Amino acid sequence: MDGSVVPALVALGIASFACRASGFFLMRYAPRSARLDRTLEAMPLCVMLGIVAPAAVRGSVPELVGIAAAGLAMALSGRDLVSALAGVAAVAAARLVVSA
Amino acid sequence: MAPPSRAGSDGAVTFTLRGVRSGFLQGQALAPGVVLYGVAFGALAAQVPLSTLESLLMSALVFSGSAQLAALETLSRGAALATVVAAVLVMNARYVLYGAALRPWMGRLPWWQTYPSLYVLGDANWALSLNRHAAGLNDAGFVLGTGLATFLPWIGGTLAGRVAGGLVPDPQRVGLDFMLVAFSTTLLVGSWSGRKHLAPAAAAVLVAVALDRAGQPGWAIVGAGLAGGLVAALRSGPA
Numbered sequence: 001m002d003g004s005v006v007p008a009l010v011a012l013g014i015a016s017f018a019c020r021a022s023g024f025f026l027m028r029y030a031p032r033s034a035r036l037d038r039t040l041e042a043m044p045l046c047v048m049l050g051i052v053a054p055a056a057v058r059g060s061v062p063e064l065v066g067i068a069a070a071g072l073a074m075a076l077s078g079r080d081l082v083s084a085l086a087g088v089a090a091v092a093a094a095r096l097v098v099s100a
Numbered sequence: 101m102a103p104p105s106r107a108g109s110d111g112a113v114t115f116t117l118r119g120v121r122s123g124f125l126q127g128q129a130l131a132p133g134v135v136l137y138g139v140a141f142g143a144l145a146a147q148v149p150l151s152t153l154e155s156l157l158m159s160a161l162v163f164s165g166s167a168q169l170a171a172l173e174t175l176s177r178g179a180a181l182a183t184v185v186a187a188v189l190v191m192n193a194r195y196v197l198y199g200a201a202l203r204p205w206m207g208r209l210p211w212w213q214t215y216p217s218l219y220v221l222g223d224a225n226w227a228l229s230l231n232r233h234a235a236g237l238n239d240a241g242f243v244l245g246t247g248l249a250t251f252l253p254w255i256g257g258t259l260a261g262r263v264a265g266g267l268v269p270d271p272q273r274v275g276l277d278f279m280l281v282a283f284s285t286t287l288l289v290g291s292w293s294g295r296k297h298l299a300p301a302a303a304a305v306l307v308a309v310a311l312d313r314a315g316q317p318g319w320a321i322v323g324a325g326l327a328g329g330l331v332a333a334l335r336s337g338p339a
Contacts, residue, residue, distance in 0.1 A: 005154055008181050012171055013161025015185045019192035020218045023199030028207065035333045042332035043201045043325045044230045045297055046304035047194070048284040050324025051223070053305045054312035055281045066278050067285050074286035080231070081129035083289075087282030088133070092275030 062098055066091035113205060115213045115240045123229070123245020130224045130246070131253040133279035136271040137165050138257020143265025144169065145258070148176045152262045159258040163220065163251060166318065167191035191318050197325045198226045205233055206240045213240070220247030223321075224283055231287050299335065304328035 030036060055063055070087025077083055138159065145155040150172075162168050170187040199218055206214050217240065225246035232242060271277040304324035311320040 005150065005175075006157065008175075008184065009154065009158050009161055011181060011185055012158065012167075012188050015188045016162045016164055016167060016192055016195075017219060019189065019195040020199055020221045021215060023196035023201075024203055024206070024214065024218055025199070027200045027203035030203075032204070037204060038335070039329040039333040040201045040204060041234075042297075042300045042328050043197060044227055044234075045288065045291060046300055046328025047197070047223075047321055047325045048227060048288045049301055049304040049328070050308040050321040051284040052281055052288060053308045053324070054317060054320050057309050057312070063278065063281070066275070066282055070282040070285040071289045074289040078290065080283065080286040080290050081126065081228075083286040084279060084283035085129060087285060088275040088278050090275075091278040091282070092273070095273070095275065 060098075062091050062094035065094040111238050113208055113238050113240055115209050115244075117241065119237075119239030119241025120245040120248070121241075122239070123225075123242035123247075124249045125245075126228065126242075127225060127246035127249025130228075130250050130279065130283070133271070133276040134250045134253040135257040135260070136269070136274070136276045138254045139261035139265065140271055141165060141168055141172075142258040142261020142263075144172055144261075146262050146265060148172055150262075152259070155258055155262045156255060159255055162188060163222070163254060164188070164192055164195075165254075193318070194223075194321045194325065195221060197322060197329075198223075201230065202226075202243070205230075205238075206243070209240060213244075217244040217247060220244065220251040222247065222250050223280055225250050227284065227287055231291055234291065300328035300332045303331040 052067065056067055066087045069090035070083050073083035073086040074080055141159065142155055145158070150158065158168055158171070162171065167188040170191050171184050174184045174187050198221055202214075202218075206217070221243070225243070228246055229237075229240075229243045304327055307327040308320040308324035311317075311323045
């Protein structure tokens with residue numbers, strides 16, 4: 001890499017911000033409707049599933065243990081961030097056991 | 101007829117320093133995972149090699165783990181700039197959906213509050229913010245606060261990894277690579293409200309698993325959001 005890498009980094013930054021800003025910006029021109037609201041409201045849950053489902057299906061044992069632990073902790077405590085850390089701890093412990 | 105909105109979807113939207121602070125504090129639970137991921141990125145950037153300043157610049161400008169790793173990979177192969185930009189666009193395509201989903205909440209706020217918040221948008225802080233919004237939070241400062249709670253550790257982690265990569269534990273060994281999956285699981289359990297979610301969820305799972313199997317993990321999230329959103333839109337009648 002020579003000095004020319006900085007303009008490249010700026011170009012990457014512009015591309016990245018374009019992704020973050022464009023959806024928000026374009027929705028300005030979408031007429032609001034109950035249908036659109038339903039779509040947007042469904043999105044977080046579906047994105048979460050898009051993150052969890054492939055990990056669950058690929059399913060090595062430690063990841064499955066972690067998903068179960070996080071879900072169970074949440075069902076019991078109702079505290080999402082703390083329960084997520086419990087899932088992280090469960091994964092780390094399960095990986096230790098599996099690799100031992 | 102419009103369905104009754106969930107709590108938080110209506111009412112006065114604000115953007116206060118208090119909201120920023122509250123988001124920043126709640127977001128601290130996300131910070132350890134981000135730091136270690138940043139360290140992993142910094143260590144890899146050292147091998148390309150990017151200088152410390154260039155590594156920090158990339159983290160501050162791109163602020164996306166998956167996109168930066170893809171960019172490093174294409175850069176180290178000596179690819180053309182257009183190829184590197186394309187890699188970043190593919191990895192960050194999901195942010196287009198994330199931003200769109202924030203419009204009903206943040207659409208009335210002035211640009212100098214919304215666009216800085218979008219600049220630091222990430223998976224976990226977006227999900228956390230919309231989860232709190234659905235539960236009644238209207239102060240959109242929370243989005244910026246949680247974003248900063250992940251942005252700053254990302255910069256700090258990059259610096260640590262670039263100058264002392266080998267000294268920090270591998271995220272995988274301490275399980276923190278799993279944070280986003282674990283957090284998504286808890287949000288799923290917490291926000292699931294029965295039958296009305298079933299059809300969109302089924303569509304999301306099918307599409308995500310199919311795309312992941314096809315070797316497109318980056319598109320799995322986008323596909324899940326689009327498929328689920330589409331099914332939710334097609335459903336007629338009151339929610």
